[in-house]
Each structure stands twice: as structure tokens, then as C-alpha cells.
Amino acid sequence: MSIGNSPDGNAPDSPGNFPEDDRPTIGRALQQARIAAGLTVDEVSTSTRVRIPIVHAIEADDFTRCGGDVYARGHIRTLASAVGLDASALVAQYDGEHGGRPAPTPAAPLFEAERIRPEPRRPNWTAAMVAAIVAVVGFVGFTMFSGNDKQSGTRSVAEGATATAPAPKPKPDKTVKPAPPKPDPTDSAIAAAPKDRVTVKMVATGTKSWVSARASNNRILFDGFLNKGDSKTFTDPKKLDLVLGDADAVQLFVNGKEVEDDFSPGQVERLTYTKGDPEVG
CATH class of the missing domain: 1.10.260.40 (lambda repressor-like DNA-binding domains)
Structure with a gap:
């Protein structure tokens, strides 16, 4: 009862x-x-x-x-x-x-499913100006050098010497293809998730949250706090049991896929994931 x-x-x-x-x-x-x-x-x-x-x-x-x-x-x-x-x-x-219910914290920004975009860098105007000056100086020097060569060639022809035609420039080989761009490190890490195991990555996106991770043999893999920006990754051949003290403050990536759940601030969640698609246990 x-x-x-x-x-x-x-x-x-x-x-x-x-x-x-x-x-x-x-x-x-x-x-x-x-x-x-x-x-x-x-x-x-x-x-x-x-x-x-x-x-x-x-x-x-x-x-x-x-x-x-x-x-x-x-x-x-x-x-x-x-x-x-x-x-x-x-x-x-x-x-x-204890002074009433705490005000809800603003929702943390969502992570992209496939990769985390880096912050855009500001343009380096100093480097751009230096490069432009170098290009102008090089162009002026090349023009002056070419003009001296033309005058020397004209003088040689006038004196009866045989002018030698410049050798043709070799054409670029169109069969050589540029190397493909290297994959983003975040994409590589997600794609590298093994298919024969369950892999869970936790990322603290809000205030600190207490989390617990337990393997399929009931062994505790982690039991403690994650501060904002901290991350933990766990793997197991069968399943992983998770407890999130503040589920809204933790972002989950299961088997290389982002788990999108609308949790409330301060909500305690118990989750179980296996080798299949992300499913809440």
C-alpha cells in the first residue's frame, strides 16, 4: 500500500x-x-x-x-x-x-546535429594592407624589369643579332584534381562512433548539473557535476543508464546523433540508450 x-x-x-x-x-x-x-x-x-x-x-x-x-x-x-x-x-x-520557486533560467543555445560551428573570425585588415603593398611593389618591379628586357632586345636586333623567342609556358595538367578538404574534427568524431557499441556524449550547456552514468554490468562510469562547457563520453557494448539532475542544462549526443528533448529547468531525468537509434529508456 x-x-x-x-x-x-x-x-x-x-x-x-x-x-x-x-x-x-x-x-x-x-x-x-x-x-x-x-x-x-x-x-x-x-x-x-x-x-x-x-x-x-x-x-x-x-x-x-x-x-x-x-x-x-x-x-x-x-x-x-x-x-x-x-x-x-x-x-x-x-x-x-526557501523563498519560493526559483525563476527559470534562459534556455541554452541548441547544438547543431552534425557539428558545432566555430565563431567567425574578424578580418585582419593589417595583413590585407601589407599583402596589397607587397603586390603593388612586385608589380612595379616586374614592369620595370620587363621594360629593360624589351629595350635590350630592340638594341640587339638593331645590331644584327638574332633574337630568341621566349619558350612557351607549360600548360597546367587538368587531370590533377585538388585534394578534398579535410573533414571537420567534430564530424570525424561523430562519424567514428562504433556501430557495435552504444556511445553517449554529455555536454553541459547551462549551469552546472549533477549527472550519473552506469554501464550494462551496473558499474558506475561517472557520478558527479559537469560545469558549463564540460563534456564526458561513455561507451558500452549493450546499454548505458543515465541520470541527469538538471536535464535542461545537458546536451546529449547518442551514437553520433543529437538528442533533442524539451526538458524543463531542474527536471530530473533517467534515460537508457542502446546500440539502436536514440530512445528514452
């Missing part, structure tokens, strides 16, 4: 069954609901992917280990769902006790 969802609405210590002044704290409500559900902290941590020290801290009403209000709200929502409480009521209680 789920705590907080009983028909009579009289589950013990459920936030909805207390007046606002008498309701238990968020941590106390989560702890009592977990105990009533017969779950240990280890079991809740395994099912929610919230680390054990953070579960203990939240049950003690210590939200400093969450890394900010956005992550605290996501952890509260996740833990409440795991023990059968009304997640919206607990999040609303948290917002009321």
Missing part, C-alpha cells in the same frame, strides 16, 4: 493530513513514509539513484548537500515518489520555506 495514497487519506505523517502549522518537516515526512513502507535508506538510494549521504541529509532537513535549490527540489520529488508521498505538496512546502 502506498503511503499518502490510502483511500481515507489518514496515512500517518502525510503532509496533507496536518494543518500547515502542525505538519511535519519535509525530511521527517520522507523518513516516516520510508519506514512505513518497509524500505531502508540503501534500498531508496538504489531505486532513485540519489546517493546515501544525500538521503540521510534530506531526512535530517539538511539540503546543503544537494548543490542548490534546483537539485534539492529534484531530490525531494524523486524521494517522495519512491516512498509514496505527494511530491508536489512536499516541493510546494520546500518552496514556501
Whole structure:
């Protein structure tokens, strides 16, 4: 039986069954609901992917280990769902006790699916002027040299010497084709994604976000924060399980393709990807 969802609405210590002044704290409500559900902290941590020290801290009403209000709200929502409480009521209680719901952050710019365009460079006018001056000086020198050659040739003919016609210039070989341009490094990296493995690349595009990556053998590949501009790449023969603490702040590239999902700021997402086309697990 789920705590907080009983028909009579009289589950013990459920936030909805207390007046606002008498309701238990968020941590106390989560702890009592977990105990009533017969779950240990280890079991809740395994099912929610919230680390054990953070579960203990939240049950003690210590939200400093969450890394900010956005992550605290996501952890509260996740833990409440795991023990059968009304997640919206607990999040609303948290917002009321911590200055209200944070304003949404502006959406990060989307990455191109195939490559990331480099910033355009400003024209180097100094180099252009130097090149123009060199070209003018070279043209004047060539003209003067050609004029001296013509005068010398005219003088030789007048004296009876035989003028030698200049040798024809060789024609360029049209069969030689220019070398194809080298591929962009980003295109090469995407095209190099192996077909017999699943490859996931994470790029932090917004504020820092807590992420977790787990291999098909349940081995944790990464568990920590990505700051803006950081990236991580993971591979596995079968599948990769991901947890994004702030899904809106992370851009995903799966098997060489960009994953375009409209996540809300502070939204916690659990995703699974395999060797096929990107699919949410």
C-alpha cells in the first residue's frame, strides 16, 4: 500500500493530513513514509539513484548537500515518489520555506546535429594592407624589369643579332584534381562512433548539473557535476543508464546523433540508450 495514497487519506505523517502549522518537516515526512513502507535508506538510494549521504541529509532537513535549490527540489520529488508521498505538496512546502520557486533560467543555445560551428573570425585588415603593398611593389618591379628586357632586345636586333623567342609556358595538367578538404574534427568524431557499441556524449550547456552514468554490468562510469562547457563520453557494448539532475542544462549526443528533448529547468531525468537509434529508456 502506498503511503499518502490510502483511500481515507489518514496515512500517518502525510503532509496533507496536518494543518500547515502542525505538519511535519519535509525530511521527517520522507523518513516516516520510508519506514512505513518497509524500505531502508540503501534500498531508496538504489531505486532513485540519489546517493546515501544525500538521503540521510534530506531526512535530517539538511539540503546543503544537494548543490542548490534546483537539485534539492529534484531530490525531494524523486524521494517522495519512491516512498509514496505527494511530491508536489512536499516541493510546494520546500518552496514556501526557501523563498519560493526559483525563476527559470534562459534556455541554452541548441547544438547543431552534425557539428558545432566555430565563431567567425574578424578580418585582419593589417595583413590585407601589407599583402596589397607587397603586390603593388612586385608589380612595379616586374614592369620595370620587363621594360629593360624589351629595350635590350630592340638594341640587339638593331645590331644584327638574332633574337630568341621566349619558350612557351607549360600548360597546367587538368587531370590533377585538388585534394578534398579535410573533414571537420567534430564530424570525424561523430562519424567514428562504433556501430557495435552504444556511445553517449554529455555536454553541459547551462549551469552546472549533477549527472550519473552506469554501464550494462551496473558499474558506475561517472557520478558527479559537469560545469558549463564540460563534456564526458561513455561507451558500452549493450546499454548505458543515465541520470541527469538538471536535464535542461545537458546536451546529449547518442551514437553520433543529437538528442533533442524539451526538458524543463531542474527536471530530473533517467534515460537508457542502446546500440539502436536514440530512445528514452
